[in-house]
Amino acid sequence: MNFSLRVLLLTLTISSSFSQIVSANVVQQTKGDFEDKFRQLDEILPTPNVYRNAAGEPGVQYWQQKVDYKIDVVLDEDKRSLSAKQVITYHNNSPYKLKYLWIQLEQNRFKPDSIAEKTVTFGGIGRRGPSTRSASDSKPAGISLGELRRQQFYADNNPGYKKIVVTDASGEELNYVINGAQLRLDLAKPLAGGESTTFNIDFAFDILEEDAVRARAGYEHFPDDKRKGGNDIFLLAQWYPRVAAYSDYEAWHNKEFLGRGEFTLEFGDYDVSITVPADHIVSSTGTLENPDDVLTKVQKERLEKAKTAKRPVFIVTAEEALENEKAGTSKTKTWRFKAENVRDFAWSSSRKFMWDAKGHQQGGDEMPLVMAMSFYPKEGGDLWKKYSTEAVVHTLEVYSRFSFDYPYPVAQSVNGPVGGMEYPMITFNGPRTKWHKDKTRTYTLKEKRFLIGVVIHEIGHIYFPMLVNSDERQWTWMDEGINSFLDGVAGREWDPNIPWQVEPRDIVDYMKSNVQVPIMTQSDSVLKLGPNAYTKPAVALNILREVILGRELFDFAFKEYAQRWVYKRPTPADFFRTMEEASGVDLDWFWYGWFYTTDHVDISIDKVYKLRLDTQNPDIDFDRRRKEELDKPPSRFVETNKAEGRELWIDKNPDIRDFYDENDRFIVTNKERNKYQQMLADLKPWEREALERAVKEDKNYYVMEFSNLGGLVMPILLRYTYTDGTQEDEMIPAEIWRRSPKAVQKLLVTDKELKSVEVDPGWETADVDVENNHYPRQIIPSRIESFKSKKDERPVARDIMHDIKTKVEKPKVKEYKK
Numbered sequence: 001m002n003f004s005l006r007v008l009l010l011t012l013t014i015s016s017s018f019s020q021i022v023s024a025n026v027v028q029q030t031k032g033d034f035e036d037k038f039r040q041l042d043e044i045l046p047t048p049n050v051y052r053n054a055a056g057e058p059g060v061q062y063w064q065q066k067v068d069y070k071i072d073v074v075l076d077e078d079k080r081s082l083s084a085k086q087v088i089t090y091h092n093n094s095p096y097k098l099k100y101l102w103i104q105l106e107q108n109r110f111k112p113d114s115i116a117e118k119t120v121t122f123g124g125i126g127r128r129g130p131s132t133r134s135a136s137d138s139k140p141a142g143i144s145l146g147e148l149r150r151q152q153f154y155a156d157n158n159p160g161y162k163k164i165v166v167t168d169a170s171g172e173e174l175n176y177v178i179n180g181a182q183l184r185l186d187l188a189k190p191l192a193g194g195e196s197t198t199f200n201i202d203f204a205f206d207i208l209e210e211d212a213v214r215a216r217a218g219y220e221h222f223p224d225d226k227r228k229g230g231n232d233i234f235l236l237a238q239w240y241p242r243v244a245a246y247s248d249y250e251a252w253h254n255k256e257f258l259g260r261g262e263f264t265l266e267f268g269d270y271d272v273s274i275t276v277p278a279d280h281i282v283s284s285t286g287t288l289e290n291p292d293d294v295l296t297k298v299q300k301e302r303l304e305k306a307k308t309a310k311r312p313v314f315i316v317t318a319e320e321a322l323e324n325e326k327a328g329t330s331k332t333k334t335w336r337f338k339a340e341n342v343r344d345f346a347w348s349s350s351r352k353f354m355w356d357a358k359g360h361q362q363g364g365d366e367m368p369l370v371m372a373m374s375f376y377p378k379e380g381g382d383l384w385k386k387y388s389t390e391a392v393v394h395t396l397e398v399y400s401r402f403s404f405d406y407p408y409p410v411a412q413s414v415n416g417p418v419g420g421m422e423y424p425m426i427t428f429n430g431p432r433t434k435w436h437k438d439k440t441r442t443y444t445l446k447e448k449r450f451l452i453g454v455v456i457h458e459i460g461h462i463y464f465p466m467l468v469n470s471d472e473r474q475w476t477w478m479d480e481g482i483n484s485f486l487d488g489v490a491g492r493e494w495d496p497n498i499p500w501q502v503e504p505r506d507i508v509d510y511m512k513s514n515v516q517v518p519i520m521t522q523s524d525s526v527l528k529l530g531p532n533a534y535t536k537p538a539v540a541l542n543i544l545r546e547v548i549l550g551r552e553l554f555d556f557a558f559k560e561y562a563q564r565w566v567y568k569r570p571t572p573a574d575f576f577r578t579m580e581e582a583s584g585v586d587l588d589w590f591w592y593g594w595f596y597t598t599d600h601v602d603i604s605i606d607k608v609y610k611l612r613l614d615t616q617n618p619d620i621d622f623d624r625r626r627k628e629e630l631d632k633p634p635s636r637f638v639e640t641n642k643a644e645g646r647e648l649w650i651d652k653n654p655d656i657r658d659f660y661d662e663n664d665r666f667i668v669t670n671k672e673r674n675k676y677q678q679m680l681a682d683l684k685p686w687e688r689e690a691l692e693r694a695v696k697e698d699k700n701y702y703v704m705e706f707s708n709l710g711g712l713v714m715p716i717l718l719r720y721t722y723t724d725g726t727q728e729d730e731m732i733p734a735e736i737w738r739r740s741p742k743a744v745q746k747l748l749v750t751d752k753e754l755k756s757v758e759v760d761p762g763w764e765t766a767d768v769d770v771e772n773n774h775y776p777r778q779i780i781p782s783r784i785e786s787f788k789s790k791k792d793e794r795p796v797a798r799d800i801m802h803d804i805k806t807k808v809e810k811p812k813v814k815e816y817k818k
């Protein structure tokens with residue numbers, strides 16, 4: 001114990017207006033019980049090396065592979081199938097010799113014998129699509145109609161590649177082995193570091209019906225269109241055999257696709273020729289190389305106009321698209337797209353598409369003009385016309401501010417059967433309008449939020465992970481969590497009145513639930529993907545930015561991460577290390593608590609008591625004690641006696657009095673004064689100075705007791721309310737918990753009288769129980785819901801645009817039998 005602390009303990013005693021100090025609430029750390037929440041993460045993270053260093057940067061010998069593709073693909077609309085020839089050039093930039101290459105065949109994951117299909121559990125957690133029960137349900141699971149549709153689609157179709165032929169540059173067939181959704185290609189001779197090899201894969205497959213299978217791609221059929229037999233929208237992704245990633249930290253990334261953990265890919269250059277019916281409009285990754293072959297003169301003029309337009313310009317108008325979808329053609333056209341330095345390639349095609357575009361003048365040297373474009377059928381309606389392309393531009397503005405200039409020439413949003421999915425330069429987004437009998441189209445606020453939110457989210461993915469190429473198969477949070485954090489930033493900057501559900505309060509129910517695993521869990525093993533990989537990491541990063549680091553430190557570090565790793569392959573350790581290095585703040589406790597455990601935040605303020613400086617001066621202290629005695633409420637029994645008219649002995653006998661009737665027990669004598677003067681004389685000069693100043697200032701000393709019920713250590717955000725009505729906020733850094741993570745005490749010294757204390761008044765830390773955040777405790781208002789509200793009756797889900805036209809009706813009177 002150091003000396004200044006001893007002085008404090010000697011001279012401070014409790015004011016009698018509060019009960020005596022008890023430390024019952026303070027959990028004492030005992031041997032074996034101590035948990036070091038601030039233990040350094042280096043013990044868990046991989047050892048830094050020449051490929052990725054201790055600062056979280058690409059190392060001096062960082063390398064990555066490059067794979068170039070040249071593909072000629074033909075869409076057979078009637079058969080709903082694709083057939084293609086592709087030439088792959090693989091550049092081995094690693095220092096290692098490769099005897100074989102692994103190639104991903106994602107279409108094969110829909111084959112009945114794939115690991116993905118074989119391991120679909122019945123009614124279990126993590127089923128994509130309609131889930132029939134939750135983990136806590138005791139009743140047996142049923143089979144949903146969606147599940148039946150899927151089973152029936154599989155029974156009637158042959159998913160997976162129906163043709164795979166691999167040949168070398170001279171046309172000789174190469175040796176290969178297909179293992180589920182992967183193919184091992186045995187090279188004729190080992191490929192040394194620095195060498196390249198070229199080979200061909202011819203392939204074909206039937207396109208899946210997205211609504212039946214939920215494959216992140218596929219066709220959607222519109223049977224009600226005027227054209228005989230209806231029309232389709234085709235969304236093509238994971239469509240061509242792609243060489244698996246080979247990295248410094250995992251070698252071949254050949255963990256098979258199970259349907260959840262997405263795609264880990266290499267950057268490369270693409271040259272893709274797409275042959276489709278001549279009346280189709282194609283939207284694709286890349287730049288259109290042959291506009292003269294596929295676009296009309298008018299369309300090209302409109303595209304030119306769109307470059308500098310204030311609002312999106314239609315390249316294909318609603319009327320033209322409607323006219324187009326009435327007929328068909330047996331002619332074909334070939335659209336040729338080239339894309340440089342992309343890690344994947346996706347496209348879509350339909351005669352239903354209208355197409356609008358607007359130039360985003362972002363400036364800079366790399367790509368001063370980016371074309372933001374949207375493609376959608378009439379079913380997209382006004383919702384798409386008004387917001388899709390504008391949301392693309394807004395995303396580019398916000399995301400680039402946090403990272404780097406958007407480096408590609410186009411950014412596109414395509415409406416189709418996929419709720420939301422991202423690829424380089426192109427995204428698939430699902431929201432639609434609703435058609436009514438009165439021949440109008442309307443949409444709900446929920447659908448509006450969905451459209452703006454999903455476009456921001458999916459376009460945002462072009463930055464993370466399409467450019468900052470994290471390993472999606474392993475860590476969903478690195479793309480979904482980081483992207484959800486930024487889409488929340490962009491959403492709030494769009495219109496904060498739309499409920500975006502990215503606030504700390506939006507994760508509290510999940511964080512106190514039992515169905516969860518740490519964020520650092522491989523994608524396919526995560527229990528609840530939405531809250532685990534999207535909301536929780538997004539909220540964590542929000543808290544890191546707004547509460548722990550502040551915007552200035554966070555934004556610098558985050559931008560540093562984005563710029564270090566654009567076009568490269570970061571791991572979680574690279575992110576953790578960069579954020580810590582660039583902010584200059586030890587965040588190991590934060591990464592550990594939020595990403596490696598399932599602890600939650602619940603900080604309780606258990607007690608506040610007041611200390612008073614014992615001045616030792618009898619003329620001050622005795623008087624104070626007298627006042628405190630007088631402040632005590634009178635005895636009820638004495639009051640009752642008085643009320644009954646009982647006369648006191650001393651009042652009845654006023655003639656008998658003594659010294660003690662004139663002087664109370666707090667009277668000061670020179671005996672005390674002498675003792676006090678002697679005490680002062682014995683103090684060292686600095687001790688006397690400190691005591692006299694404290695007596696003069698007469699401050700209030702409050703001790704606050706906190707306990708950490710959730711386990712996650714966090715800063716303690718406090719709001720003090722004083723008796724004069726003023727308020728003051730204070731943030732105590734998380735390090736207060738470092739020696740005692742379960743309970744701490746904190747001294748507050750103030751001139752004012754404290755009335756109440758609140759923990760986390762803005763609900764910024766995702767504290768799961770706000771009831772214990774007040775001292776004194778308060779009644780927390782809550783709503784009693786008499787009827788369980790149905791999902792589509794939530795305010796945000798109502799089609800108010802349509803319902804507003806409803807006429808007043810008389811209620812139907814029910815007849816009861818007499």
Ligand SMILES: [Zn+2]
Pocket residue numbers: 457461479480483
């Ligand atoms: Zn996403």
